[in-house]
Amino acid sequence: MNLFVLGAAAAHDEPLVNLGDIIFQLVIFIILLALLRKYAFGPLMGIMKQREEHIASEINAAEQNHQEAKKLAEEQREFLKKSRAEAAELIENARKMGEEQKENIIQAAREEANRLKESAKQEIVQEKEQAVAALREQVASLSVLVASKVIEKELSLEDQEKLINEYIQEVGEGR
Template identity: 90%
Template sequence: MLDLFVLGAAAGKLPVNLGDIIFQLVVFIILLALLRKFAFGPIMNIMKQREEHIANEIDSAEQNHQEAKKLAEEQRELLKKSRTEAAELIENARKLGEEQKEGIIQAARDEANRLKEAAKQEIVQEKEQAVAALREQVASLSVLVASKVIEKELSLEDQEKLINEYIQEVGEGR
């Protein structure tokens, strides 16, 4: 059949009906008009809306990206500031600890010196009391020795013997 058509076209004898061609052309134009009015218009409107929606989404995404970058930078700055403040707090705490340590050490030294001085004063007092007590004993012994010497007249040997006895008595009394 294709051979007939090719042979007929080559011979110049095509069975072409002009009415059919015009009818098909009119139907095609009407179909194009209907498609333009009912199909292409709404499709184009949908495509425009879709394009605007995508453009809005892209703009929104760019704005969100810029805001995210801004927030990230703010967070970095806050983190940097927090680290600086933390370092300052640690340094202040360390200095305060050192000051307190020095204060405690100085207070302990002062207390030790005070106790040492109090002990020295107590030793001096006790020494003075001991010396006073010893003087009283020596005085009483002297009076005792003198009274005994007065009671009897002693020879030199008796005096030495008496003194040695009293010294022994004093030694045993301690």
Template identity: 60%
Template sequence: MLAQLVFFILLLFLLGKFAWGPLMDMMKKREDHIASEIETAEKSRNEAEKASKEAAEELKRTRQEAHSIIEEAKKVGQKQEKDIIESARKEAERLKETAQQDIIQEKEKAIQALQDQVASLSVQIASKVIEKELNASDQEKLINEYIKEVGDKR
């Protein structure tokens, strides 16, 4: 029994020296390797989260910039629309006033032409009727005065 005890102790010593030590070293290396992998994975996860947050913030800023650009474009478009409408309105007013002035001028020309024709016809008729009691210039003067009086009464 003593021999078995000695062999058992010797076996424990040999196992401790040659098997247990390398096995524990290998387990320690494996534990260190797993810990470093976990640490690396944690760092990668943190970096990924940070990158994700930065990308989300950049996307948010980009959306805000795009929104502000769109709003500015809308404002510019509305201003241009108002300017175009105002310009068209002013041009229409100007054309209307020009047309009214042209109508008044044409009306005055037509009235003057009509007065001239009436005066001329009146002179011719009067000259035939009166048979030269008055000269032509006096008759035309009298007729023009009469036409002006009639025109003023209108």
């Protein structure tokens, strides 16, 4: 078919390309480009620009959130570190107070034991003195009794020994 058109064009002596059509198509193409630029590419570029700005702001917001999260995580680590240090300090203080209370209790118990010991010693001394006084009274009364019996009787040496042994036995039973 092209050969026929070429042959027919050659037969009529017409140029193969029509310059008017080319100029008309070029003007239409330029008008179409201008219209596309104004009504299609302009809004499309505006939308693309808005989308680009939106994505950039989302990236910035994400970076800010990431930085804030890192900051909060660091603050939490510091808070946890401080809390652990405070807990360790509280435990140490409680241990020291426990040791001090233990020492105070031991000291108080020792003082009480010493006080009881001294009190017991004083009681023993008093009891001893009372026992000695009672023994003296008994010895004195026995001596008077022995003397009165000796006076009443004149005894032989054997009877005196027997009498002394009886009194000593009575004293031992009276104790």
